[in-house]
Amino acid sequence: MRRGILAVLAAAALVWVLPNTASAQGRCETGRGVWADQAVANAISLYALEWAPFGATEVGWGTYLPLLQKELGTDCEPGTSDFAAALAGFQARYALPATGVFDQATFNVLKGVLQERRPFVMARIRDECPEPPPLRELGYLEVQEEHADRLTRLLRRDVLDAYRRMAAAARYEVPEIRNDPELLQIFSGFRDPEADSARCAAERNCDGLRRAVCSPHRTGTAVDLYVGQLLGMGVDSTRPESRQHMSQGAAYRWLVRNAGRFGFVPYIYEPWHWEWVGP
Numbered sequence: 001m002r003r004g005i006l007a008v009l010a011a012a013a014l015v016w017v018l019p020n021t022a023s024a025q026g027r028c029e030t031g032r033g034v035w036a037d038q039a040v041a042n043a044i045s046l047y048a049l050e051w052a053p054f055g056a057t058e059v060g061w062g063t064y065l066p067l068l069q070k071e072l073g074t075d076c077e078p079g080t081s082d083f084a085a086a087l088a089g090f091q092a093r094y095a096l097p098a099t100g101v102f103d104q105a106t107f108n109v110l111k112g113v114l115q116e117r118r119p120f121v122m123a124r125i126r127d128e129c130p131e132p133p134p135l136r137e138l139g140y141l142e143v144q145e146e147h148a149d150r151l152t153r154l155l156r157r158d159v160l161d162a163y164r165r166m167a168a169a170a171r172y173e174v175p176e177i178r179n180d181p182e183l184l185q186i187f188s189g190f191r192d193p194e195a196d197s198a199r200c201a202a203e204r205n206c207d208g209l210r211r212a213v214c215s216p217h218r219t220g221t222a223v224d225l226y227v228g229q230l231l232g233m234g235v236d237s238t239r240p241e242s243r244q245h246m247s248q249g250a251a252y253r254w255l256v257r258n259a260g261r262f263g264f265v266p267y268i269y270e271p272w273h274w275e276w277v278g279p
């Protein structure tokens with residue numbers, strides 16, 4: 001009897017899943033005649049590519065898929081011909097061979113495009129370190145806005161306003177975010193440059209001296225947002241499996257699609273780190 005019910009449920013699920021899968025594929029398979037092989041190559045490398053985009057070996061490129069899809073202007077999955085076609089368009093736009101297949105060169109361009117949208121990074125390239133804002137421009141976070149992992153207290157007022165509008169929109173639009181109060185809480189905002197360098201010395205974690213010398217958090221416009229964490233790993237663990245886990249959560253995926261509406265841009269290496277650059 002029990003098996004009978006299960007069979008009926010399974011059949012019902014199939015009846016529901018098949019047409020939906022077919023229509024989803026149909027929507028993303030308009031380029032099937034040209035890009036089918038490339039779609040297969042992307043579907044495989046999504047999970048199997050062994051590479052080291054940031055020094056440590058990573059397997060697959062799912063961590064960067066939300067940002068890539070956003071840049072390509074598609075929500076089609078890598079195993080579809082329309083994704084391959086869109087990727088080829090991106091490659092052509094940046095003078096790469098338009099293979100339609102994901103590779104390290106394409107990733108490097110994506111990384112460069114995203115880095116150029118961060119005024120802080122551009123300033124560092126010019127060998128400048130932005131001055132911290134005057135204290136009167138900083139505002140206090142509300143208790144419920146701070147993540148318990150570490151308290152940060154301050155953010156530039158205009159950025160805090162933008163953050164509040166963004167978090168409210170995310171909670172309104174996505175039940176999964178609304179139902180988990182930790183998601184999108186802030187675990188780092190304004191960091192006083194002097195306190196920051198003292199902390200890096202005390203913790204012996206200077207991130208290659210970068211944090212001590214000039215962190216984007218000194219501007220009061222950078223926020224670290226809680227986007228989930230892998231069990232046993234920190235809220236800002238850069239381990240590949242940690243970043244991959246975060247990048248697949250509802251909060252990060254929503255941010256990638258929507259943070260720009262509120263003036264925030266991503267940092268490709270850290271799913272939690274967002275910088276406000278204005279409307």
Ligand SMILES: [Zn+2]
Binds near residue numbers: 273274
């Ligand atoms: Zn940060």
